Amino acid sequence: MAGRFDPPTRTDLRAGRTPVPAGRGAAAGGGTRRLWKPGGPLDLGLVLGPLRRGPGDPTFRTTPDGSVWRGTRTPAGPATLRVAATPDGVDAEAWGPGADWVLDGLPALLGADDDPGAFVPRHRLVHASHRRRPGLRLTRTGLVLESLIPTVLEQKVTSDEAYRSWRRLVRLHGEPAPGPGGLYVMPSARAWALIPSWDWHRAGVDLKRSDTIVRAARVAARLEEAAAMELPQAAARLEAVPGIGPWTSAETLQRSNGAPDAVTTGDLHLPGIIGYALTGNRDADDALMLELLAPYAGQRHRAARLILLAGHTPPRRAPRMYRSDISRL
Numbered sequence: 001m002a003g004r005f006d007p008p009t010r011t012d013l014r015a016g017r018t019p020v021p022a023g024r025g026a027a028a029g030g031g032t033r034r035l036w037k038p039g040g041p042l043d044l045g046l047v048l049g050p051l052r053r054g055p056g057d058p059t060f061r062t063t064p065d066g067s068v069w070r071g072t073r074t075p076a077g078p079a080t081l082r083v084a085a086t087p088d089g090v091d092a093e094a095w096g097p098g099a100d101w102v103l104d105g106l107p108a109l110l111g112a113d114d115d116p117g118a119f120v121p122r123h124r125l126v127h128a129s130h131r132r133r134p135g136l137r138l139t140r141t142g143l144v145l146e147s148l149i150p151t152v153l154e155q156k157v158t159s160d161e162a163y164r165s166w167r168r169l170v171r172l173h174g175e176p177a178p179g180p181g182g183l184y185v186m187p188s189a190r191a192w193a194l195i196p197s198w199d200w201h202r203a204g205v206d207l208k209r210s211d212t213i214v215r216a217a218r219v220a221a222r223l224e225e226a227a228a229m230e231l232p233q234a235a236a237r238l239e240a241v242p243g244i245g246p247w248t249s250a251e252t253l254q255r256s257n258g259a260p261d262a263v264t265t266g267d268l269h270l271p272g273i274i275g276y277a278l279t280g281n282r283d284a285d286d287a288l289m290l291e292l293l294a295p296y297a298g299q300r301h302r303a304a305r306l307i308l309l310a311g312h313t314p315p316r317r318a319p320r321m322y323r324s325d326i327s328r329l
Contacts, residue, residue, distance in 0.1 A: 015049075015305060015308035015309045015311075016046065016049040016050035016305060016308075016309075017045055017046055017049045017309060018045045018048065018049035018052050018062060018068075019045055019062070020044050020045040020062050020066060020068060020085075021062070021063075021064050021065070021066050022066055028082060028093060028179070028180045028181070030095065030179065030180070031080075031082070031093040031094050031095040031099065031179055032093065032094050032095075032099045032100065032103060033091070033092065033093045034092050034103050034106065035086075035088060035089050035090070035091055035092070036089055036090045036092060036106050036107060036110070037088070037089035037090070038089065038090065038110060038111075038112070039112075040134070041134040041135040042085070042090070042110060042111070042135045042137060043133065043135030043136060044068050044083065044084075044085055044090075044110075045062075045068075046133060046135060046136045046137075046309075047109075047110055047111050047135070047136070047137045047138075047139050048060075048068050048070070048083075048109075048110075048139060050139060050254065050255055051070065051139065051141065051147075051255060053150045053162075053163055053166050054159065054160075054162075054163030054164075054166070054167070055163075056163065056167050057163070057166070057167070058071070058167055058170050058171055058174070058183060058184040059071040059072065059170060059174075059177070059183055059184055059185065059186060060183070061181070061183065065084070066084050066085060067082050067083065067084040068082070068083050068084070069081070069082050069181045069183055070082075070083075070183070071177030071181070071183035071184055071185045071186075072098065072102060072141075072143065072146060072177075072185065072186075073098070073143075073146065073185045073186055073188065074097075074098030074101040074102060074143070075098075075101060075224075076097055076098040076100065076101040077096060077097025077098045078096045078097060078098055078175065078177060078178055078185040079094055079095065079096040079097065079098030079099050079101065079102045079177070079178065079185075080094065080095045080096055080177040080178050080179040080180070080181050080183055081093075081094045081102045081103075081106075082094070082181065083106070083110070090106070090110060092106050094179075095177075095178045095179025095180070096177065096178030096179060097178070105141075105142055108139075108140040108141075108142060108258070109139055109140065109141060110137065110139070111137020111138055111139060111140070111258070112137075113140050113258055114137045114138040114140070114258055114260070115260075116136065116137060116302075118260075118298065118299060119260075119296070119299045119302050119303070121306075122295040122296065123278055125277055125278065125307065125310050125312060126278075126303060126306050126307060126310075128310070129306040129307065129309050129310040130306050133306070133309060136302075136305070136306070136309075138254070138258040138259075138260055138301070138302065139255060139258055140255075140256070140257060140258030141227075141255055141256050142227045142256065143224070143227065143256055144223045144224050144226050144227050144238070144252060144256045145189060145216065145217070145220050145223060145224065146186060146256070147251075147252045147253075147254075147255040147256045148216055148223065148238065148244075148248070148252045148256075149186070149192065149213055149216070149217075150162070150166050151248050151251045151252050152209055152212050152213050152216070152243070152244070152248060153165045153166055153169075153205065153209060153213075154251075155208075155209055155212075155247075155248065156209075157204075161204055164203075164204060165203045165204050165205050168202070168203040168204075169187070169195070169199070169203050169205075170184050170186050170187070171184055172199060172203075173187040173191050173192070173195055173199070174186045174187045174191075175187075189217040189218075189220035189221075190217070192213055192214065192216075192217040193214050193217040193218055195210070195214075197210070208243065209243070211243065212241070212242070212243030212244060215241050215242060215243065216241050216243075216244065219241065222237070223237065223238060223241070225237065226238055226253070226256070226257070227256050227257055229257075231253060231257070231259045231261060231262060234249075234253050234257055234259075235249040235250070235253060235262075238252060238253070245266065246265050246266055247264060247265060247266035247267060249262075250262040250263060250264045250265065250301075251264055254301055259301060260298065260299045260300075260301050260302045261297070261298050261299060261300050261301055262300075262301045263289075263290070263293060263300035263301050263304055264301075264304065265286045265289075265290070266286065270289065270304065271284045271285050271286055271288065271289040272284055272314060273307065273308065273313050273314065274289050274292060274293070274304060274307050275288055275289060275292065276312070276313065276314040277307045277310060277312040277313070278292050278307070279292065282314035
């Protein structure tokens with residue numbers, strides 16, 4: 001149920017794998033505790049890894065005792081959640097006004113709503129990756145804005161730039177998460193909408209992305225309704241906001257809704273990775289990627305994750321994407 005406690009690589013982060021050390025996660029005390037027993041193998045690093053936005057994410061961390069900590073803003077208020085694998089199941093402890101909300105949602109967060117049995121591997125590489133990761137489940141947070149905003153920050157920039165922007169904005173305009181852990185909770189929808197232009201600039205966020213986040217924050221209540229919708233309706237709800245396209249909606253709904261078929265299109269690297277892994281064609285585009293994933297209809301996101309986790313990526317043949325830090329201008 002735990003992975004190696006090594007610093008995550010770029011491929012790990014892209015594939016949604018966060019190393020979690022072996023341990024029993026000693027309770028911190030003072031919080032509300034619950035024990036949840038999964039119905040099968042569960043790898044916390046694979047399930048919760050997609051929620052981590054870079055190595056220095058102020059809302060997420062792992063500790064040497066095998067615990068995964070998460071600061072989150074729920075409809076009931078801020079909360080800190082600690083989860084750890086034990087021989088008896090998953091031990092969870094929560095603090096803050098949103099403690100009961102996050103504990104009630106713990107099964108969904110850890111993939112109880114996911115149906116991995118619906119997935120049938122169609123390629124040798126996918127079959128091997130699937131067999132090596134029986135603990136993979138798709139998380140469902142039920143929180144749209146929490147996944148949408150960092151995804152918008154990742155539009156058209158390098159991961160390092162987006163992670164830096166997220167860290168700065170959360171620490172500056174969010175608030176310390178309740179209880180122990182030293183985490184932060186991201187800003188409220190109103191706080192996102194009120195961030196001044198100079199703070200966006202200092203965080204390296206251009207006008208297009210900041211305007212998209214402000215527009216989304218102003219209709220946050222309507223966007224949060226998408227967490228209870230089917231994938232086509234949820235995507236349409238998100239994409240009604242100018243600046244949110246198929247790439248952003250898919251990356252958001254993979255986390256907020258646990259959508260197994262929310263395949264990411266419009267990505268700079270994903271088609272080439274999937275094309276290279278399945279056919280040796282590193283120049284694949286979205287059309288070819290969707291053709292290759294067609295046998296996994298209904299499970300295309302899960303198939304893409306398993307391909308990424310296999311680590312069979314094309315060798316680099318071009319310089320890294322240019323980093324344009326607008327905060328220095």
